[in-house]
Amino acid sequence: MSSYNPMQHFQKWFYEADGLFDEREPNAMSLSTIGEDGFPRSRMVLLKKYTWEGFIFYTNYNSEKGKAIAHNPSVCLLFNWIKSSRTIQIQGSASKISVSESSNYFQSRPRGSQLGAWASQQSRIVESRTFLEDRLRKFEQEYKGKDIPKPNHWGGYLVKPKTIEFIETEDNSIQKEEIYHLEADYNWSKSINIKLKTI
DSSP: OOSOOHHHHHHHHHHHHHTTSOOSOTTEEEEEEEOTTSOEEEEEEEOOEEOSSOEEEEEETTSHHHHHHHHOOEEEEEEEETTTTEEEEEEEEEEEOOHHHHHHHHHHSOHHHHHHHHHOOTTSOOSOHHHHHHHHHHHHHHTTTSOOOOOTTEEEEEEEEEEEEEEEEETTTEEEEEEEEEOTTSOEEEEEEEEEOOO
């Protein structure tokens, strides 16, 4: 097994972003997908968990990003940490996690967020704010005094990385890139590139 392990590298940088550098929202990441129209689209999501397998986030499966992943599971994640002058780019494949794991996480969420998952109609045009508020009240009444189950249209995705690129800017002009690539034998190869920052 290769001694190169990008997940250990990620863990180190993530801990430092959260602690040493006190980044405002270290788990915020850009998620880029390819839609049925063939064009890329990016939006911000929150990393909720990472394991040796990959990176987990949660969403409405009926959202634009959910539909894009169903069409093409190839995605790109991007962390950009300003204070530490570090960026991590991850290319990989997204797939749904188990219903039980999604349900366990759903039950840990605040009750208001649970109700919001039922009321939300992501990526659909709605009549007005009042329409959404009425839907929220409807589910508040329906689950009053009860545990709220996870909706079928809501859950997590695991992004299994194929390439992870760690970029660090030094002295405001020199960029060091460490690129890990998952080979056919499931070992990671590593390359290093030093270049001048051009912007």
